Amino acid sequence: MSNIIKKEEYPYAFDTSACSTCEGRCCTGESGYIYVTKNEILAIAEVLEMDVNEFALKYLFKKGYKYSIKENKINDSYECVFYDRESNGCKIYNARPNQCKTFPFWDYYKTRVDELNLECPGIIDD
Ligand code: SF4
Numbered sequence: 001m002s003n004i005i006k007k008e009e010y011p012y013a014f015d016t017s018a019c020s021t022c023e024g025r026c027c028t029g030e031s032g033y034i035y036v037t038k039n040e041i042l043a044i045a046e047v048l049e050m051d052v053n054e055f056a057l058k059y060l061f062k063k064g065y066k067y068s069i070k071e072n073k074i075n076d077s078y079e080c081v082f083y084d085r086e087s088n089g090c091k092i093y094n095a096r097p098n099q100c101k102t103f104p105f106w107d108y109y110k111t112r113v114d115e116l117n118l119e120c121p122g123i124i125d126d
Helices: 016-022 040-047 050-058 098-104 113-119
Strands: 002-007 010-014 062-063 064-070 070-074 077-080 122-126
Touching: 010 016, 040 050, 050 062, 113 122
Parallel strands: none
Antiparallel strands: 002 010, 010 122, 062 064, 070 077
8 A cells, every 4th residue: 555645726736754763853843733623632532531620621722712732842843742652652642633644734824845855754746
């Protein structure tokens, strides 16, 4: 089965096999927002077997009218609290937010492929 994902309207393809050697650049590095919807919050709290309010207090912060997952600052890197350096993976992978599932196919990157190339070694330019 091919590791290459191509989506209409995006001027690049994505080779998922790059993830195993990349050390989570999409979950670390510059600070950013990892938005979660209400349903995603419920799903993640369930996976972690936590009370929703307890989960929100510990792992989320409010940005405008949305919620985002907190980050840990490690040296110069801002890392999602659910990024696991040891396994180079996501601790809540099966319940990760849609924002994470859809990376690198974000509208933002349609016109910023150079920026995306710096972020993700799996990008194949058209
Ligand atoms: S939730 Fe998981 S996939 Fe999303 S940024 Fe955090 S570690 Fe990465």
